[in-house]
Amino acid sequence: MSFDIIFNNNLIEVLGFFFAIVVIFYFATRINRGLSVKPKAWKIFVVIVVGIFSFSITLTFNMLIKIPLLPLGVWLLYFVLRSDENRWRTYRKFAWLGFWSNFLFLLISLVTIPIFNFVYPKDDLTTYLANIENTSIHAIHPSGESLSLDRESLQKQIPSMTKEEINSDQWYNDTYLSESSPKEERFPYQLIGALPKWGSSLNVMILIEDDGKGILITTTKEQQYFRSDKSLLEGGE
Amino acid sequence: MTMKKKLFTSGIVLAVMLLLFLVYWYYLAKPGSLPTNEELIAEINEIYPQARADVIQDTISIDEKHVLVPFVSTNEEYGLSYLVWEKHKWKVVNIDTKGYPMLWKIEKNNPDSYYLVWNIQPSDQLQYIDFYMTRDRGFRISYGTEHYYYPKVQMVQRVNAQEKTYGAMALPDEWQSFMSSLMKVEEASQPQSLFYEMPIGQSIRIGFIPYDKNDKITELEGSINGSSYTIGDIQLDFVLHLYEEDLE
Numbered sequence: 179m180s181f182d183i184i185f186n187n188n189l190i191e192v193l194g195f196f197f198a199i200v201v202i203f204y205f206a207t208r209i210n211r212g213l214s215v216k217p218k219a220w221k222i223f224v225v226i227v228v229g230i231f232s233f234s235i236t237l238t239f240n241m242l243i244k245i246p247l248l249p250l251g252v253w254l255l256y257f258v259l260r261s262d263e264n265r266w267r268t269y270r271k272f273a274w275l276g277f278w279s280n281f282l283f284l285l286i287s288l289v290t291i292p293i294f295n296f297v298y299p300k301d302d303l304t305t306y307l308a309n310i311e312n313t314s315i316h317a318i319h320p321s322g323e324s325l326s327l328d329r330e331s332l333q334k335q336i337p338s339m340t341k342e343e344i345n346s347d348q349w350y351n352d353t354y355l356s357e358s359s360p361k362e363e364r365f366p367y368q369l370i371g372a373l374p375k376w377g378s379s380l381n382v383m384i385l386i387e388d389d390g391k392g393i394l395i396t397t398t399k400e401q402q403y404f405r406s407d408k409s410l411l412e413g414g415e
Numbered sequence: 416m417t418m419k420k421k422l423f424t425s426g427i428v429l430a431v432m433l434l435l436f437l438v439y440w441y442y443l444a445k446p447g448s449l450p451t452n453e454e455l456i457a458e459i460n461e462i463y464p465q466a467r468a469d470v471i472q473d474t475i476s477i478d479e480k481h482v483l484v485p486f487v488s489t490n491e492e493y494g495l496s497y498l499v500w501e502k503h504k505w506k507v508v509n510i511d512t513k514g515y516p517m518l519w520k521i522e523k524n525n526p527d528s529y530y531l532v533w534n535i536q537p538s539d540q541l542q543y544i545d546f547y548m549t550r551d552r553g554f555r556i557s558y559g560t561e562h563y564y565y566p567k568v569q570m571v572q573r574v575n576a577q578e579k580t581y582g583a584m585a586l587p588d589e590w591q592s593f594m595s596s597l598m599k600v601e602e603a604s605q606p607q608s609l610f611y612e613m614p615i616g617q618s619i620r621i622g623f624i625p626y627d628k629n630d631k632i633t634e635l636e637g638s639i640n641g642s643s644y645t646i647g648d649i650q651l652d653f654v655l656h657l658y659e660e661d662l663e
Contacts, residue, residue, distance in 0.1 A: 381600050382600065
C-alpha cells in the first residue's frame with residue numbers, strides 16, 4: 179500500500195500521486211472499453227482499491243522501498259466474486275490493475291526523489307530560507323548574547339553563502355576541552371520563523387554560530403553548514 | 416412508502432440524531448462550572464484517602480478543560496490534584512500528595528500545551544525557582560563522513576515563589592520554539608508506521624533549581640517523597656532537581 183505517499187505531502191509527491199491516479203484512470207477506461215457489459219463506476223473503483231492490497235516486502239536503502247509480492251486483494255476479490263464466472267471475468271482485469279498499480283506507486287516514489295532534490299537543492303540555502311520576513315533569533319545557551327538578527331544582511335548574503343564542512347568532533351572537543359567558564363557554545367542562537375521554499379514542506383532546525391557568520395541547518399536526514407563573510411547579527415548592549 | 420419502511424427510516428433518523436447528540440454531549444459541549452471546594456475535597460479523599468485533603472488553596476485554569484487544584488492536607492502536606500473535563504464531567508485524574516514540580520503535558524507532542532506545575536511546602540523556605548530546559552552537547556559521524564553536531568541547550572526561566580508557593584506556568588515561548596522544531600524534525604525523519612510510534616524530543620530535559628532567600632539552593636525536604644495516584648489518562652513527567660555542576 180503506497181497511499182501514505184500523499185500524507186508526506188510535499189509538492190512533488192502530491193503531483194506524483196495525482197499522476198498515478200491519472201495513469202490508473204487511463205488504464206481503467208481502456209479495460210472498460212473492451213467490455214461488453216459495463217459495470218457501474220463505483221464498483222470498478224472499489225475493485226481497483228481492493229486490488230491494491232498486497233503483501234509486500236520492505237527494503238531499506240536510503241529510503242524505504244516496498245516491493246509488492248502477493249496480490250492479497252486480487253485473491254480476496256476472486257474469493258468473493260468467483261461464484262459467477264462472468265462476473266469474475268468482468269472485474270478480473272480491474273483487480274489486477276489495482277495490484278499492478280503498486281509498482282506504479284513504487285516507480286513514482288523512486289522518481290520523485292531526484293526530482294525533489296533538483297527542485298529543492300539540499301546544498302542551497304534558499305531552499306531553507308526562502309522567506310525570512312518574519313524571522314527572529316533567540317539564545318539557546320547562556321553564552322548567547324542579547325543580539326538580534328540583521329535581516330537585511332542575511333537577505334543580502336544568502337545567495338553568496340558557501341557550504342562548508344561540518345567538523346562535529348572538532349567543534350565538540352574545542353568546547354569540551356576549553357578552559358573558559360562558563361563554556362562558550364559554538365551555536366548559541368536559534369533562528370525561527372523562516373519559511374522553506376514553497377511546496378517543499380521541509381522541517382528544519384536552524385542555528386546561528388556565535389560569531390554570527392555561520393548557519394547550521396538540521397534537516398530530517400542530515401545537517402548542512404553555511405558560512406557568510408559578514409555577520410548576520412546586530413546590536414547588543 | 417409502506418408502514419414498515421416508514422418505521423425503518425424514522426428509526427435510522429432517530430439513531431443518527433441520538434449518536435450526534437452523544438458525540439456533542441460527551442466530546443463537544445462546553446465544560447460546566449467547576450465543582451465546589453467541598454465537592455473537590457470529598458472527591459480527592461474518596462479516590463485516594465491517603466491524600467487527606469483538607470483545604471483547597473486555589474483552582475488554576477490551565478485551559479478550558481484542564482484545571483490544577485493545589486490543596487493542603489490535614490497533616491500539613493501541600494499537594495496537587497489535576498482536574499480534567501472528560502465525558503461531560505470534571506474528573507480528578509491524578510493526585511500528588513506533595514507538589515514537587517512536575518511537567519503536565521496536556522497534548523503529547525505539542526510543547527505549547529506543556530505546563531510546569533508545583534506546590535511547595537512553605538516550611539521549605541522557597542524564594543524563587545529557576546526552571547531549566549537543557550540538552551547535552553554531542554556529535555555523531557555516520558559512515559565516516561556524515562557529521563552531526565548537537566549544541567548544548569540551556570535555557571532558564573526564573574519564577575518568584577515568595578508570595579505563592581504553588582503555581583502553573585506554560586513553557587516560555589523560546590523553549591516552545593526550540594522544542595517544537597526539534598520534534599518536527601525528529602517526527603518527520605521517522606518511517607511512518609501505523610502500529611508503532613517512536614518517542615520524540617527525548618533528548619530534552621526539564622529541570623529546576625530552587626533557591627531560598629539567601630540565594631542558596633534548598634533541598635525542598637518537605638516536598639519530596641510524596642506519593643501519587645493516577646486514575647485517568649494524563650501525562651506527567653518528573654522535573655529534575657539540578658545542581659550548579661549540571662549547568663554551564
